[in-house]
Amino acid sequence: MEDSTTLKQEKENQQLAEAVQPWEEETAASPQDLGPESFGPWEVEWAPDPGPRPRSSRARTPEPVGPVAEQAASSSPPSPQKPLSTLARQDLGALRQLDRITNGTLDAGTPLSDPPGQSTDARESAPPSQSGQDTSALTQQPDPSSKPSKPQELRPGSAQEEAWSSHQNRDQPGPKASEAAPSTLEIAVQNAKVYLLRASSKTGLNLYDHLSNMLTKILDERPENAIDFIETISQDVKMAHFSKKLDTLQNENEMLPTYEMAERQKALFLQGHLEGADQELEDEIAESSLPNVVESAFYFEQAGVGLGTDETYRIFLALKQLTDTHPVQRCRFWGKILGLEMNYIVAEVEFREGEDEEVEEEDATEAEERDNGESEVDKDEEDELPKSFYKPPQAIPKEESRTGANKYVYFVCNEPGRPWVKLPSVSPAQIVTARNIKKFFTGRLDAPIISYPPFPGNESNYLRAQIARISAGTHVSPLGFYQFGEEEGEEEEEVESGRDSFEENPDFEGIQVLDLVESLSNWVHHVQHILPQGRCTWFNPIAKNEEEEEEDEEKEEPDYIEQEVGPPLLTPISEDLEIQNIPAWTTRLSSSLIPQYGTAVLQSNLWPGAYAFCTGKLGS
């Protein structure tokens, strides 16, 4: 391979000997010792490279990727690369000064601007007249037999063989061809390297550094099939060049919410350690009103329903925090409602007797009084105007807490670790309107609900109304699990208002899982149905009207309103109405492969997302 190089060089040198043109010197060549430093690593890494590559690269059009890649493998040369003087100097230097090395003085740019042929010729002639030739650099590269061909290939715009041959022509003229052969190679290499080191006018980067960085990265990481995505690697290296240390400030900003969240959740885990006495531990265990969320999550997971184990555990801890801070008798994880910006985690809570906070009711009554006062003032002013006979239908009052739709109090939080917020009690008007609208939750409790018919309240009220409807529609239990308590009071009243209390049946033995799955009559609702009026117990608005009307002179005929009746408590769910020819509930066995340990799972088709499970009879 070396022979062919020298042969070609000799040919071209002979050609060039004829044409001679003056060459212009541009800058004084400043010898820079780059050979050993810069080319050393080159040689070390690339010496074993197959020789054929340069040969082939000579023959075809220069492909920057291949040969350039090799050159860039070396670390960027330590000394600064300055535009070198014309190549002519190199030619001279190759003849005379084999000691000095110039890379910095090579001017890669200028020779190319001239027509290749001329420049080479010029260089040919110039050699004797120039001084400071540092083609010795080339000679100091013992093995770059492959390299000279590559730099020659890299001259931009010189893809033709003419140019290539003209590069060759830059080599030493004929007489010293044999001695100059290595030096011409070295010169060519330096030319190439100079070209590579030329800084881009736009970005200030140069190809040499970029390629060397890229190859270093590839060799360090050794990805498979690197050739397939070499362009992406190149882009990444470029981008990495531009990341400044100032970004650490930005990064901190971005990560702050994560750290805050982590801190809050860490507090959840640590709360248990605050009290440390053993006595308190025993107390806790004895009076624990906390449900075993993890256990129920396990059963739900069998059905394919769940929030993921770590999230469930965090919810568990958040519930514990809730029970610690509030006087709670019973607490249950109700579920999770997805919202647009944030989600809600809902806990169903029953306060201990007498511990309820009734602040909201007082606010409501105060507001009513204020309204009444205002309306009276208006009436005085508008005495002359005809009074309207319209009396708005009396607002149906809320149910008392602990009864009907307000039987439980609900707390929500956006994420476990955040404080729990108590939802206000629900009023019948809110339930009635909630039945008529369909809106997404945003995740902020104070967001207004803009809808038609207008919803009386904001998102927290809407949420509470939906929770009440879902509970009434989907909380079920196996037949016999609950039974009615002993009846108190006259039977007539009980029949009218419906039984509203139940207690656990101590004699409950469990039902076979298969039975639970096959027939819906084995499941019953254990939450009172909400009447169309919006309450669980019928409230007759006429009774009070009669009292008021006695005072007025004008009497209107009392409208007869039918008492609304709903299915009584503990009715089986097989009585639920169908939705568009689909039964209201779907039953599944959690595992078809191992039926004896399976759980029966109920999915509601009316409220997608409502699930109930029941394990089978124990011990059979």
Place this chain on the structure above:
Amino acid sequence: MDAESLLLSLELAAGSGLGLSPDRRAALLTSLQLVKRDYRYDRVLFWGRILGIVADYYIAQGLSEDQLAPRKTLYSLNCIEWSLLPPATEERATQMAMVKGRFMGDPSHEYEHTEFQKMTAEDDVVVQVKEETRLVSVIDQIDKAVAIIPRGALFKTPFGPVHVNRTFEGLPLSEARKLSSYFHFREPVGLKNKTLLEKADLDPSLDFLDSLEHDIPKGSWSIQMERGNSLVVLRSLLWPGFTFFHTPRTRNHGYIYVGTGEKNMDLPFML
């Protein structure tokens, strides 16, 4: 979600509440490997689960080397035996538009709906549509509407095929919250309509798909960050039950659909 990272992906997507039971998960892990071998797919995705009245359909998709080529869809009732579904066609899609309601869960169930013939005097024609066909078109609709991929996860080679980007290191946090960093995982439709100014900023190897920014109706995606900033979850409001998750600065991303297969036509009223 990729069958390779099934367990991790299921954990990350569990925030929506619906996932897979342990026995299904175990069955999937084994059967998806077999599917990959038998059909010689490059990647197998577990697409999700469509809830039916009687049974659920578990759907998987297989991809070839070119990520944007039409995907093969398979369904199973028990996560063990998979059957290939026929590709979706236009006419099937129009037929499906008439069928509403939940899936039954029986692939051979036939929906009947009458087509009213206005022109002729014949009686109304009763068209019977098989549930399998409905499944095909619903899956296709969902894919076209909401299957998404973060920007940079795929790149287009100059020769045409689209490949997985091995140097994708995840979206940076600043980008993870923007809808423009997520692309639809299907043939681009709106790229030609972009102005020249916009096109000048695009990187042709990475930005060759439609982004989510211009989805109609606006606001049909809900972006949430869970656990502080360490998990991005996108939920579609148009097809409730579709969840896409991504951990910023890592390569984990994927999507799953667990739902009834019904489009939420009330979306504009609910926003």
